[in-house]
Amino acid sequence: MSAYGTTRQPGGGATPKDKTTDYHTALFRRLAWEGTVPVEIRVDPKELPANSDRGLECYYIQAPRVSYLPLLLPEIRRFLMDVVFDEAAASSLKEEDWWFETEEGTITKWHWPLGLIYDNHAISLTVRSSAPPSTAMAPPLRLILHLASPPTEKLMLSPSQEACKQAFMGQLKEADFIRWGSTKRVTGLRKLEQDGIWEGIREHNFDDYWRVASKVTPSASQPVPPPLAGASGHVRPPSTDAPSTFDRDGAYSVRCIPVRVYLPDGPILQEFVPPLLEDGTPNTLYHFLSTHLPLLFPPRPPAPPPSRAKPNPQPPAVPNLAFVMIQGVVSPPEAEMAWLGVCMAGADGWLSICVGINRT
C-alpha cells in the first residue's frame, strides 16, 4: 500500500489505531482513484464524413472517474483517424469544434470529472419513466460525438487541456478556501508541484497525484470525542486510545467541507457543511441532507423511550424516497461528512453527492 495514500501525520509515534485509520484512508482513496466508468462514444451518423467506415464508428473506453473528457480526446481522435475516417476527412478534423451530448440530449461539460458525468447521468435516469430497471452491471454511458457547431450557449469552455487544467486548479483552490478560509495551502505549492498534481491526473498516476495532494488534503484522523458526562455529573476525560495530539490539519478541524449535491436533471446545491454539529457529534450524511432536502430525506424522529414491552426500541422507519450516490457507490446515511470529504472526494477536492429517486 503506497505511503502517499495517507496524509503525513504531525508529531510523534503512531498508535495502533492511527495505523488502522491510515490503512483505511489509503484503501478508500485508492479505490476512489482506481474507479472507472464504461463510456461508449459514437460519432453522430449525420456528421460522419463521406467515405467513413460505417459500422465501426463506436469507441469504447473504460475511463477513470477522476479524468476529464478533454483528456480522452487524443485517443478518440487516433481511433477515428485510424479506423473510421479517410484521409480527406481526417485532415479537416477540427477538434476545437467537437462536443459531446448524452442520448437524452444533455450536453456534457468539459470541466466535470467523468465519474460525476456518469453518476449525474445515472440519477437523471431515475426520474425518467422510460428508464429500464437497474441491473447488476453498470451500463455504459452512451455519448454522441459531434464534430462541428458547438452550442456556445450551453458550453463555453473550450475543449483544450489547458482550459481543463485551469478549471481543475480553480476547483482545488476553492476547496482549499472552503476548508480553511484561505487558499494558501494550494497557492503555497511550488509551480512544479501544482503542475505535478495535474500530471498525476493526466497520466492517471496515484502516487504522483497524492505526493502533492497529501499536502493540501486534510488527514482522516478521528475527532477527539466530546467529554462524556457520567451519571454522577462528573465529566470523564476523553477515551485514552484516541490520538492525544489535536490534529490541526485533520478532517474534523476544517471549518467546512467542500460538498456539492446534484439533483436529477436539476440544480446543484452548495451549502455550509460543518464537520461537527453544535453538540460536538460528527455531521452525518443523513443529517446534512435532511437539513437541506427535508422532503426527500425526512428528519428521523428519535427512538421512543424503552418500555417493559420493548426494552430496545428502534426509531420509527421513515420512507426511503431517495438514495445517495458517491463515486458510484450508494452511501450509508450514517457516513460522516468529514470522513467522506477526505476519503471519497474527487481529485479536485470536492465531494460530489448525487441524489437519485427510488423507484418502487
Next chain:
Amino acid sequence: MLTRSQFAAASRALVAKHESNPPFSTLLRDWEWIDAFPYGYLARSKRYIRNSLSQSSADSSQLGDDPGLQEEEDSATAHTTSEAEWVISQQFVVFSATFQVPALYFTAHKANGTTLSLDEIMNTKLFKFEIPIGSDANGFALTLPDVPFPLLSQGDHPTLGTPCWYLHPCETSNAVDELFREVMEADWDEETRLVRWLETWFMTVGGVLDL
C-alpha cells in the same frame, strides 16, 4: 462577508429602492431580482459598443501616403463605424457559495447571436480595466500577475447552469469592506446597512466592468 439570506435581502431592498426613486440613480435601476430555485439572483440586460471599430478608424488614418490605399481604408472604416456593432450582455449578480460574497457573472453576444471571445470582450466598452503588464489572456481566462485566481474566467451560473464569464469574487470582498467602513454610519438599521454595502459592491465592481 454576507450570508446568503443577507444577500437576498440586500438585493430585494436595492431593487425596490432604485425602482421607486427615479432621480436617485439610473445606474442600478434596471436590475431585477429573480427568485429562482434553489438560489435567487439579480439579473439585467445591457448593450455595449465595441471599441475596436472606432480605434481602427483612428489607426488607418495614419497609414502611409498612398492616397489610393488611404481612400479605400477611409471608405471602409466609414462604412463600419456608421453601423456601430452592438454587444448584448446578460448580467447577473449571484451569491458565491464558496466565498460567501456576491459575484458578477455575464454573457456577451453580438446582435446576430455569436458569442464573443475573451479578446473581443476586452475590446468593448464593457471592459474598463487597464490590463497590467505580465497579465495572461489565453482565450479562456484573464489572469493578473501574482494573483491566485484569474480575474475573469468561465464558470457555470450557479442556478441556471449555463456558461458565463465571471469576475472572481475573491478580492472584491476586502475592497468593498474597506470602502464601506469609510461610509458606514452607526445609526443605520440592518436593511439600510445591507443595501449600502451592496451599492458599495457595485461601485467597486464598476471599476473593472462598466456597470
